[in-house]
Amino acid sequence: MARGVGIGYRSQFTNTPELLLQHVDFLEYNQRPNLEAVQADLGPFLGKLPVVIHSINLSLGSVEPPAEQRVEALKRTADFVNASxxxxxxxxxRVGDIExxxxxxxxxxxxxIEVASKHILDLQNFLGRPxxxxxxxxxxxxxxxxxSEAEFIKRVMxxxxxxxxxxxxxxxxxxxxHKYDPIEYLKTIPRxxxxxxxxxGHTETDGELVDSHVGGIDPKVMELTEWVMDNTSCDAMIIERDNQLETFNDVLEDVALCRSVYQKYRGAMER
Amino acid sequence: MSLQQIQSLMLNLSIKPQLSNQLFADPSSVQASYDLADHELQAALQLQARDLEAFQTHVALKRLNRLAMPYVTRSLSLFSSSSRARLLREFVTIHEMKQNFWMQNIITFLDFLADKATGDKHGDLQREVIAFEKWVYESCRATDEEVSGTGLRVASRVRVATFQLPGELLIDGKFQEALPELFGTQGFVLAQWNGAEVDLYEIDSGYYDFLKQGIGRMFTSQELLVLAEGIAVRYEERTAHEMIEELYEAGILVTHGKEVKSWLEV
Structure with missing residues (x-):
């Protein structure tokens, strides 16, 4: 079962599997429909690190159900890596021919709530995984x-x-x-x-905050993370990085930051 | 409230900037087109025009970012943030994309940006950078003509070009305020498609002249040396052997066929 501090797998990590094995507890893998590609990417880690799969194109909130071939490909990947x-x-x-x-x-x-819940339940049943x-x-x-957004999420859950x-x-x-209190939001979500x-990490461009997946997680984000670790049963953190990324070394600082918070609330992982 | 109608309206709003103008200018036509109940139309009219504009820009930018951004990033960087947003919305209004068709629209988009470059010197500068990106994209997708025989040749998918800006600046794309002052400085660039992306190198005028004459031709070692000597003499910076050796070691010059001896044996 995936737990601890993990990283979203990126192609920049291909040449340094030993570093990942040394520093992270599990991997999150963005779904790819080609199982050979999955095998090539994750081969060095299977059986050594737990893997979870992150899907990005099922549009489960759409009134129309997700595309069958995408769902089937997702199941193949999830089964292949035995995703937690x-x-x-x-x-x-997505709606009609617009995506x-x-x-x-x-x-x-x-x-x-009704539409999204039905699609999630159907998918969960089909995958046989949480x-x-x-x-x-x-x-x-x-x-x-x-x-409210938080109440909506709670009801879907x-x-x-x-x-x-x-x-x-x-x-x-x-x-x-949107000027709301994130702690109130968190208190609404079932723990x-x-x-x-x-x-x-995020950036600010021309006054707009952008979830740019850069390095350097903001201290305010880490404060909220501490609240979550202190008040919920959450046991798994993933660092996402898509920019300012050349090698795995670029994420080591963020890994150490998350590791320190994780250990503060959950203790050291046996590895 | 029908989720289907809301999703249809929102997705269409996300890719059709003209639809948000229509929503506020002629709401009943949007109501009819999207089969909205009165209360749904009233809800839609509560959306803020500036939020919708930001939303449309965000969607266009994210789709562009997905694959096509590396081919247009230098050109876009020459426009202010507000201009970029306006231009993106204008472009997707003209070229509606129900799916992400940015890769098929790169040249059209660069031409569109070139048409929008304004001002004498700044406009010329913008057009030169845009011309560079267009060249990178186009030249590296053009397939080579079949070359028969044996000998030495410039490696396939290699192109060279000259621009009115330093090559290193164009390649790095980190344009500083000094950019206008550098406009007019002749720069030379080599591009090679490596199967996954375009590799770019700054070259000097000697290599540019040599490669410009060599691309698409097959040489014997002797013919190549004659060509290189003519250029080396003209520039007096290196010997013909040095020039060929450097290109050979970089894989820009390659042997073709089985007969060829190393050029070093020439």
């Missing part, structure tokens, strides 16, 4: 809502019987942009549903 769990985003990005790469926040309504859903950043939400992949950076950025965290 599979994650997706609590959002939508965008962005994750749009669902309207915080009963109908959206699903956890990620909170997304958003600059725009549907103006008419029945619930309970209705779909799934976990939460809490992206702490996303939570922090949303709380700043036993927070399964995994995403942590990443």
């Amino acid at each position: 769990w599979v994650s997706e985003h609590l959002s939508y990005s 965008i790469e962005n994750f749009i926040a669902l309207p915080y309504t009963d109908e959206a 699903m956890i859903m990620e909170n997304v950043t958003h600059h725009i939400t549907w103006p008419v809502k029945q619930y 309970l209705s779909a019987d799934c976990g939460l992949l809490l992206d702490v950076t996303n939570l922090y950025l949303n709380s700043v942009v 036993d549903r927070v399964v995994q965290l995403h942590l990443a």
Whole structure:
């Protein structure tokens, strides 16, 4: 079972598997439909590190069900790596023949809870593995809502019987942009549903906060992380890095930072 | 409230900047097009125009970032942040993308940016950088003509070009404020498609002249040496042997066929 401090696998790590094995407790792998590619990427780690799979294009919040071939490919990958769990985003990005790469926040309504929950439950049953859903950043939400964002997430968790992949950076950025209290948000989420965290550095460009996955996780994000580790059953952290990344050495500082927080609340991992 | 209608409207708003203008200018037409109930239209009208603009820019930028950004990043960097946002929205209004078609639109986008370059000197500078990125993209996708026979030749998918800016600056793309002062400085660049991405190198005028004449031709060792000697004499910076040796070791000059001896034996 995945637990401890992990890293989102990136191609920049290909040549240094020994460093990953030395420094992280598990891997998060972004779903690729080609199983040979998965095997090539993860070969050095299978059987040595637990793996979780992160899916990005199922659009489980869309009214239309996810594309069958994508779901089947996801199951092949999850089975191949014996994933501890599979994650997706609590959002939508597809309708009819339109598909965008962005994750749009669902309207915080009963109908959206019902639609997303059905797709999550169906997928969870098909995969035969736990699903956890990620909170997304958003600059725009549907103006008419029945619930707060946190209450909406809570209801989906309970209705779909799934976990939460809490992206702490996303939570922090949303709380700043939309001016809400992130601790109140966290207090709304059932404590036993927070399964995994995403942590990443962010940037500010022309006054806009961007979840840019750079290095250097903000101290305010780490403060929230400490709250989560102190108040929930969460036992798994993933560092996400897509920029300012040439080799695994570039993430070592963030790994050490997360390791210190993890050990403070959960003790040292036996490795 | 119908989730289907909301999702259809929001996804269309995300890729059609003109639709948000229509929403506020002529709401009833949007209501009819997207089959919105009155209360759904009223909710849509609560969306802020500036938030929708930011949303559309964000979607366009993220899609561009996905694959195509490395091919246009230098050109975009020459425009201010607000101009970039405006230009992106304008482009996706003209070239609607229901799926991510940015890779198929790179040349069209660079041409679009070149048309938007304004001001005499700054506009010339912008157009030169855009021309560079267009050259990088186009030249490295053009396949080589079949070359028969045996001998030495410039490696396949190698292109050279000259621009009115230093090659190193164009390659790095880290444009500083000194950029306008450097405009007019002739720079020479070599590009080679390595199968996954474009490798770029700054070269000097000697190598540029040599490669410009050599690309697409097959040489015997002697013919190559004659060509190199003519250029080496002209520039007096290196011997013909040094020039060929450097290119050979870098894999820019390659042997073709089985007969060829090492050029060092010439």
